Amino acid sequence: MNIGQKIARLREIRGIKQADLARRLGITQQALSKMENCEVVDDERLERVASALEVSPDVIRNFREDVIINNVYDQNNTVINYQFNPIEKIVALYDQLLATERKRIELLETLLKIEQEKKH
Incomplete structure (x- = not known):
């Protein structure tokens, strides 16, 4: 340019x-x-x-x-x-979102295990 x-x-x-x-x-x-x-x-x-x-x-x-x-x-x-660079910002935000979602899935899996153990 x-x-x-x-x-x-x-x-x-x-x-x-x-x-x-x-x-x-x-x-x-x-x-x-x-x-x-x-x-x-x-x-x-x-x-x-x-x-x-x-x-x-x-x-x-x-x-x-x-x-x-x-x-x-x-x-x-x-x-x-x-x-x-806006692309770098978007990638960083995506990485944060992905990490948050992984933690949420781990928490849900832990809660599901606890519920299943209670039933047995």
Whole structure:
């Protein structure tokens, strides 16, 4: 994914239309469209785009489609970016669910044994 595609994808994630971002940047929608198709964007322009998207330039540079970014604010209202892979989270949750179900089955089997022993 090139830098232009990253800008476009982050714009979409933030729910900002191309015309709105272009207006924030003081450029035409056509100029923004061209930028979103560029392989490289100079640092000054990237700073302006990042500011308009309310993210840091590093968030744009390091953006990956398979990673979710959560912005958490510390006591000084400084943004701390936490990145995680949603697939890894789903797998971890599935593993927890599976472990819980195994414990539940063990408990039910134990209760069944106790009931059967009471009958004999």
